[in-house]
Amino acid sequence: MTQGSYLGIVGPNGCGKTTLLKAILGILPLLGGNLDWADGRRPRIGYVPQRDAIDPIYPYRALEVVLLGLGTEHVFRPSPTREMRERAERALERVGLANHRYKGYSELSGGQRQRVLVARAIAVEPQLFALDEPTSGLDPGSTERLLDVVDEMRELHHLTVILVSHDLSLVARRATHALAMFEGKYVVGPVETTITTEQLSHLYQYPLRVVRSNGDVSVGPHRERKSVSGS
Amino acid sequence: MNFFDDFSSLSNSFYATLLLATVLAFLGVHVILRRVVFVGIALSEMSSLGIASSFYLERFEFTEPGRMFSFAREHLIMGTLLNFLGLVFLSPTESKRLSREARIGICFAAAGALAILLVALSPRGMDEIRALMAHDPLFISHQDLTVLFSTMIPALLGLVLFFRRFLLVAFDREMAISLGVHAKNWDMFFYLLLGLSIAMAIHFSGVLFAIGFLVLPSSAALSVGRRPWTIFLIASAIGLFSAVVGYVAGYHFDLPLGPTAVGIAFVIFILTQAGRRMSEFARIH
Numbered sequence: 001m002t003q004g005s006y007l008g009i010v011g012p013n014g015c016g017k018t019t020l021l022k023a024i025l026g027i028l029p030l031l032g033g034n035l036d037w038a039d040g041r042r043p044r045i046g047y048v049p050q051r052d053a054i055d056p057i058y059p060y061r062a063l064e065v066v067l068l069g070l071g072t073e074h075v076f077r078p079s080p081t082r083e084m085r086e087r088a089e090r091a092l093e094r095v096g097l098a099n100h101r102y103k104g105y106s107e108l109s110g111g112q113r114q115r116v117l118v119a120r121a122i123a124v125e126p127q128l129f130a131l132d133e134p135t136s137g138l139d140p141g142s143t144e145r146l147l148d149v150v151d152e153m154r155e156l157h158h159l160t161v162i163l164v165s166h167d168l169s170l171v172a173r174r175a176t177h178a179l180a181m182f183e184g185k186y187v188v189g190p191v192e193t194t195i196t197t198e199q200l201s202h203l204y205q206y207p208l209r210v211v212r213s214n215g216d217v218s219v220g221p222h223r224e225r226k227s228v229s230g231s
Numbered sequence: 232m233n234f235f236d237d238f239s240s241l242s243n244s245f246y247a248t249l250l251l252a253t254v255l256a257f258l259g260v261h262v263i264l265r266r267v268v269f270v271g272i273a274l275s276e277m278s279s280l281g282i283a284s285s286f287y288l289e290r291f292e293f294t295e296p297g298r299m300f301s302f303a304r305e306h307l308i309m310g311t312l313l314n315f316l317g318l319v320f321l322s323p324t325e326s327k328r329l330s331r332e333a334r335i336g337i338c339f340a341a342a343g344a345l346a347i348l349l350v351a352l353s354p355r356g357m358d359e360i361r362a363l364m365a366h367d368p369l370f371i372s373h374q375d376l377t378v379l380f381s382t383m384i385p386a387l388l389g390l391v392l393f394f395r396r397f398l399l400v401a402f403d404r405e406m407a408i409s410l411g412v413h414a415k416n417w418d419m420f421f422y423l424l425l426g427l428s429i430a431m432a433i434h435f436s437g438v439l440f441a442i443g444f445l446v447l448p449s450s451a452a453l454s455v456g457r458r459p460w461t462i463f464l465i466a467s468a469i470g471l472f473s474a475v476v477g478y479v480a481g482y483h484f485d486l487p488l489g490p491t492a493v494g495i496a497f498v499i500f501i502l503t504q505a506g507r508r509m510s511e512f513a514r515i516h
């Protein structure tokens with residue numbers, strides 16, 4: 001992957017999308033192969049996990065959740081500095097949650113919690129943005145708003161993005177590159193050559209159709225329309 | 232009996248109780264948030280097994296003073312050793328065949344049964360052992376106090392200094408790892424502190440005191456506190472207050488000190504629950 005590229009990892013449940021992402025992030029050990037970083041150094045990573053992975057029992061406010069990602073390089077983790085607070089507040093503002101910064105994380109809606117996690121990843125000032133199913137369970141409006149923020153950040157800071165998603169249409173619209181996985185097989189490359197009717201139908205062993213029109217892309221099941229005759 | 236008149240003879244056990252109550256209450260917030268209360272209970276059973284082992288091993292010559300395994304007669308050493316063994320068995324790794332909950336259950340049942348059997352087979356009298364295993368923190372020597380302070384003060388310092396790091400690793404382990412934090416090492420450090428604190432508490436104050444102060448002050452603090460730091464402070468304050476009041480009241484009314492202190496902590500827990508319900512009711516209406 002080159003810096004600034006946007007890789008969408010897609011595939012059905014259980015194909016290993018999240019496992020691959022976690023291996024890249026160092027959360028899971030590599031069982032084979034190598035992970036080579038461009039300049040030999042691991043980039044600063046902003047990770048957005050699935051929001052269900054976070055236990056809402058913790059008494060954190062939105063701002064504190066964002067602050068958690070800051071200052072981790074200090075073992076003693078001092079109280080957040082003014083600079084850290086400002087960074088966290090800016091990140092919350094960017095995801096549209098400035099007014100909710102003092103609200104308990106557990107009191108927020110699912111979409112708002114996900115945006116807090118995105119803000120936390122932004123506040124880290126990452127070089128690599130890694131998102132694991134960030135839009136699962138979100139309504140279409142929240143989904144698009146959240147991914148708009150990711151696009152903005154990518155353009156502004158020339159970030160590299162890795163997005164794991166079930167949603168083929170979403171990846172086809174947003175990503176520059178795609179990695180489609182299924183039962184040990186995979187196809188990888190620029191999104192125009194990867195997310196195609198032929199590739200996906202072959203990969204998923206199910207007739208899928210990719211429709212591109214006016215810059216928009218949608219992927220869905222390919223069903224032959226039967227002509228209706230008679231009265 | 233007047234507590235203040237007798238204070239000079241009680242001071243060791245009084246200070247030990249206060250220190251243990253504060254450490255356990257502070258640690259308890261982590262334990263509740265990490266949802267590992269049953270790990271704490273299973274570890275307390277392992278500590279009891281360690282103490283029971285030391286009683287049982289008294290019958291063997293190889294544990295006589297001056298021999299290589301003389302440490303096996305030391306209740307504190309055996310309690311701590313077995314506690315750490317329990318930690319290895321309960322370490323937070325998920326096996327597909329045996330869940331962590333199952334391991335906790337196995338540890339609790341096996342350690343509990345084995346402790347009773349070892350006590351029954353030990354050369355000492357049952358009543359004497361029971362008194363030692365569930366004893367009140369009344370008779371603590373100056374040497375005991377030194378051991379307690381030299382282990383628990385560093386443990387408390389570690390908990391205070393690294394409290395943010397422990398929270399980060401527990402709250403979102405994967406994010407912590409992605410930011411380069413060695414979550415496994417921090418978890419290990421946390422469980423070592425937990426094991427050590429429980430082993431000390433079991434040895435000096437008994438199982439009831441250890442579990443009671445691990446769970447009650449932290450639960451009360453989580454009900455009323457809103458921010459992490461305040462919750463830790465409130466829990467420690469409740470632990471300290473319950474220990475002081477429980478100790479003085481227990482001594483004054485000639486009641487067992489450990490249960491009295493735990494009873495006071497429970498009353499505070501009930502009051503915080505009532506206060507929270509009332510404030511919620513007032514907010515709605």
